[in-house]
Amino acid sequence: MRRLKRLRRPKRRQELWLGLLGVLLAFGICEAVGRAGVVRRSYLPPASEVLARAVELGGDSAFMDGVGATLKAWALGLGLSVAIAVPLGLLLGSVPLVDSAVRVIVEFLRPLPSVALIPLVSLLLGTGLETEVTLITYACVWPVLFNTIYGLGETDPLAKDTLRAFGFGRLSVLLRVELPGTAPFIAAGVRISAAVALILAVATELLSGFGEGLGIFIAQAGLATDGTRDVLAGVVWAGVLGLVINGVLVWGERRLFPWTPERRAERAAVVRP
Template sequence: MKGRQEQLLLGASGVLLAFGACEAVSRAGVVRRSYLPPASEVLARAMELAGDPVFLDGIAATLRAWALGLALACAIAVPVGLVLGSVPVVDAAARAIVEFLRPLPSVALIPLVSLLLGSGTETKVALVTYASVWPILFNTVYGLGESDPLAKETLRAFGFGRLSVLLRVELPGTAPFIAAGIRISAAVALILAVATEILSGFGEGLGIFIAQAGLATDGTRDVLAGVVWAGVLGLVINGVLVWGERRLFPWTPGRRGVG
């Protein structure tokens, strides 16, 4: 508990230091206010947006695409990862395809996906899903490789089949790795949801608000306020997922001693 409090204190100190530096740079005129408004004004605008129903509807649209894309990524990546990690023949057959698709940047696929699916939530969900699949998939495969071999051999010695070993030993042992992959993918999914909105320029969402503010004559403050909201969403999502991991998997090495 003490270590966690120290981390929170250090994190708060870092935020205050960055806030003060941005405020001082802008107030001192080192950077023109049209390029970098004072941090206090950006924060005030971000809090003002919290009472804007249209802005909140955009936040909700972004979070819907994020949640749908992440859920689909989990539904695809976990079963596929279990198969790839459990059946060497399938892994060898699919390895070339996986290694070909993995490096493709999701943002570069926006024109193609937009052409196929049109504008709206479908495009965002498709791109979020594609980008979010990989961390979960590879964490699942890696987790299977780290399963306790003694426990698996013991079950086999008692006559348990391949499926029973998977369900009783490998899947529980892989669950913390899957959870870590989901946490990584959650951040990737949020980035893709906002970036797709910014680059595509259609629909509604936090990215649309940022893109439209960037086109305004004096929209830097709104752009930065939108960025603050994106950061807050990422921070909250990560915090919730970390809390869930600590509660679900307290025995993992990274969670031992955490009160």
């Protein structure tokens, strides 16, 4: 195991350096365009000024309270979507009759954009955290739900038949085979939904214009006479939050599900001479 970890490190270092190179290249291009006067500074400030402002905002307690409010809505909406989608996905994936009965309703609701529902949900629930969490939950249910259903269909039928042959009931098969086999798919759905939840949290605040949060900060900065730098600094914060969240979830997937084919393929590729 130690040898495997040592062999993995050069590849991960290479990926890290390539990612850092891409970030520096993008930063340099934005800096050069901003300072060359190709675009007016009031429309596109140099990247260094935007980054400096983003760092400065990290010490602003009012701004950080807004970021905390956005993350609170993100966490509540994502948690509720997982709590709804996983049991529902297990039910639809396990009982074909129920799946057939509700499939038309699911396919009707799934394409509806959450952002388009902001006026209706605001009218029903008013302004506040409830509206934001409701929209996030609605948008995030679908990736987790369909990944759960798909994961159930990909579980090993031989393992299920073996347990049934030894007298294990439906619940035991679900807990011992189907749920562990489906867990990596659920985790992938959660990772997708985490990005969607952050987008919805910021977009709902931005478009609705109520409450507090990162989206409210960006919206208010956009109305200011010289607020482009603050707008871009807020966007930088949104991007950093998304990057950190995705990195944590990817790390968690690798730690929790080492038995997945992708992880086994990685190990085989590393140890192969």
